Amino acid sequence: MSAVRKVAIVAGATTPFGVRPTTWSEMAQEVGAALFRAEPELRSEDVDSLFVGAAEPERFAFQTHVAPLAAEQMGLAPHRIIQRTELACASGQSAIRSAYAAIAAGLSDVAVAVGIEKMNLPSMAEANTAMGCVMDRAWDGPHGATAPPFFAMVAQRHMLEYGTTEEQMAAVSAKNHRFANTNPHAQFYSKTFDTAKLARLPMVAPPLRLGDCSSMTDGAAAVVLAAEDHVSRYTDAPAWIRGSGQYSDFHNLAHAGSLTDWKGLTRATHEALASAKLTIHDIDVAELHDCFSISEIVEYEAMGWCPPGAGGKFALDGRSDIGGDVVVNPRGGLLGCGHPLGATGIAQAVEIFQQLSHDVPPARQAPDPRYGLVHNLSGSANVHSIMIYEGGGAG
Amino acid sequence: MSASTKMPRSSAPKPRPRELPQTDGRESGKATSPPEKTRRAASTPFLLDFVPLQAPDQTRLAQFYERLKEGHLSTTRCRNCGAIHWPPRVACPDCHAEDLEWIDLPSTGRIYAFSAVLAGAPLGMESEVPFAVGLVDLEGAPLRVFGRIDGRPWNELKIGDTVRVESLTLPDGRVFYRFHTPE
Numbered sequence: 236m237s238a239v240r241k242v243a244i245v246a247g248a249t250t251p252f253g254v255r256p257t258t259w260s261e262m263a264q265e266v267g268a269a270l271f272r273a274e275p276e277l278r279s280e281d282v283d284s285l286f287v288g289a290a291e292p293e294r295f296a297f298q299t300h301v302a303p304l305a306a307e308q309m310g311l312a313p314h315r316i317i318q319r320t321e322l323a324c325a326s327g328q329s330a331i332r333s334a335y336a337a338i339a340a341g342l343s344d345v346a347v348a349v350g351i352e353k354m355n356l357p358s359m360a361e362a363n364t365a366m367g368c369v370m371d372r373a374w375d376g377p378h379g380a381t382a383p384p385f386f387a388m389v390a391q392r393h394m395l396e397y398g399t400t401e402e403q404m405a406a407v408s409a410k411n412h413r414f415a416n417t418n419p420h421a422q423f424y425s426k427t428f429d430t431a432k433l434a435r436l437p438m439v440a441p442p443l444r445l446g447d448c449s450s451m452t453d454g455a456a457a458v459v460l461a462a463e464d465h466v467s468r469y470t471d472a473p474a475w476i477r478g479s480g481q482y483s484d485f486h487n488l489a490h491a492g493s494l495t496d497w498k499g500l501t502r503a504t505h506e507a508l509a510s511a512k513l514t515i516h517d518i519d520v521a522e523l524h525d526c527f528s529i530s531e532i533v534e535y536e537a538m539g540w541c542p543p544g545a546g547g548k549f550a551l552d553g554r555s556d557i558g559g560d561v562v563v564n565p566r567g568g569l570l571g572c573g574h575p576l577g578a579t580g581i582a583q584a585v586e587i588f589q590q591l592s593h594d595v596p597p598a599r600q601a602p603d604p605r606y607g608l609v610h611n612l613s614g615s616a617n618v619h620s621i622m623i624y625e626g627g628g629a630g
Numbered sequence: 631m632s633a634s635t636k637m638p639r640s641s642a643p644k645p646r647p648r649e650l651p652q653t654d655g656r657e658s659g660k661a662t663s664p665p666e667k668t669r670r671a672a673s674t675p676f677l678l679d680f681v682p683l684q685a686p687d688q689t690r691l692a693q694f695y696e697r698l699k700e701g702h703l704s705t706t707r708c709r710n711c712g713a714i715h716w717p718p719r720v721a722c723p724d725c726h727a728e729d730l731e732w733i734d735l736p737s738t739g740r741i742y743a744f745s746a747v748l749a750g751a752p753l754g755m756e757s758e759v760p761f762a763v764g765l766v767d768l769e770g771a772p773l774r775v776f777g778r779i780d781g782r783p784w785n786e787l788k789i790g791d792t793v794r795v796e797s798l799t800l801p802d803g804r805v806f807y808r809f810h811t812p813e
């Protein structure tokens with residue numbers, strides 16, 4: 236591509252994630268306040284466009300037309316592009332991608348991408364029904380399909396085909412929970428889980444135990460994206476968008492094909508790396524979509540950090556930890572932070588922005604990272620979405 | 631997918647219709663009685679009920695449900711390119727033709743992968759927990775189908791086990807399919 240403008244993340248903020256005594260709109264206010272606090276140079280009138288990542292406000296908050304609502308709650312008055320982006324679990328990254336496209340094309344100069352999700356309801360069954368809507372409601376929904384049984388089948392096949400173990404899956408969860416203990420905004424900030432404790436938690440969808448599954452979480456996150464000639468007004472440590480890739484593989488569960496070979500993720504990774512002119516081994520820090528422990532294992536393989544079948548050992552050997560090949564999910568991952576659908580992809584981008592500018596606690600800082608990657612999957616690994624960032628003055 | 635794949639209706643043993651377990655839809659584990667069945671059918675709002683609307687004035691796939699009521703799992707085949715679809719469709723995704731015909735599918739298959747819902751069931755399904763679900767390769771058809779697996783408990787299932795298609799009838803007359811382990 237040529238003649239597109241360079242775009243960077245110049246500021247970011249998140250609310251606490253968890254089972255929160257607050258509403259969708261209140262979290263919009265809260266994340267707006269946090270964003271303006273995080274970037275004192277930011278003025279409301281700077282923000283010409285707003286992209287709102289929200290997966291299911293209709294179901295969880297009985298609210299649609301959320302983009303103008305979020306603008307009002309956040310104290311913004313965008314005048315170029317204002318819209319919601321919905322891509323289930325990747326709705327947040329979808330907001331960033333849309334802002335990126337708008338700025339690169341010259342339709343926006345400074346945009347906010349915000350993700351907000353309120354998931355905890357008085358009735359958990361009602362919340363689980365909302366999660367079921369992510370599937371093909373007419374054909375998968377009536378059987379009671381939600382994410383856990385699908386990813387459990389992925390784990391079952393991975394164990395059968397490659398000998399992956401519960402211990403290896405627990406190693407992913409233990410790592411991400413340990414990182415979450417460094418993140419005061421993580422849902423499980425103050426709870427410790429080692430592999431022994433994880434092995435004693437109840438099964439949710441065999442072979443997945445409670446600690447293999449991310450939670451129903453309330454939370455919000457926001458970033459400011461700016462065109463190259465607007466970046467220096469806000470920061471000298473931006474996270475430049477270097478590449479992106481996306482692939483939509485299937486939707487109905489019957490079309491998942493091999494449950495263990497995520498070809499769509501491999502394609503999206505190649506697309507993103509090619510657009511950034513990098514290889515996977517150039518990536519220093521990665522936020523991968525660990526909605527389930529097995530997801531992170533399959534992602535190491537499909538994205539090229541290790542051969543098919545070696546993902547469990549990759550985790551157990553610490554190769555995705557600090558001191559390994561790549562630092563994966565230093566924020567605490569979805570397993571440790573919780574997974575407020577629309578907010579997750581934005582919170583991951585905030586982490587990469589802060590990692591690249593050495594603005595995280597030392598216990599989770601990747602050593603001198605230059606390149607960071609964010610991956611989201613959505614639904615039952617239907618779509619894979621990837622963005623690659625570069626730190627420093629590389630613009 | 632092959633245009634020559636033929637599955638005449640007579641080749642498949644007829645699955646037996648069975649009634650869905652009765653649930654109140656909101657109160658887990660509550661015992662149900664006949665008057666509550668009708669109340670549930672009347673009061674579950676459409677937008678919280680996954681079982682699709684099935685009448686000819688509601689869906690162009692009404693014939694799928696009509697055939698299911700007779701005990702047959704069926705789908706569409708493209709008259710233009712021969713592709714066999716699952717789930718059934720109104721337009722072919724391969725050649726985009728809209729000239730499709732109905733064919734019956736085999737009533738047995740083998741489990742490719744399975745798990746179980748031990749917690750976190752949607753509305754109306756809480757009292758059915760624990761229940762097994764799985765991906766099933768239909769016997770003699772190039773199709774894999776996802777569905778509930780009734781019968782033996784989940785911890786007695788194995789990959790490769792044979793299951794058969796069953797038609798279940800809701801109190802309001804709608805139907806849906808499930809799989810069932812052999813007795």
Ligand SMILES: [Zn+2]
Nearest residue numbers: 708711722725
């Ligand atoms: Zn066709």
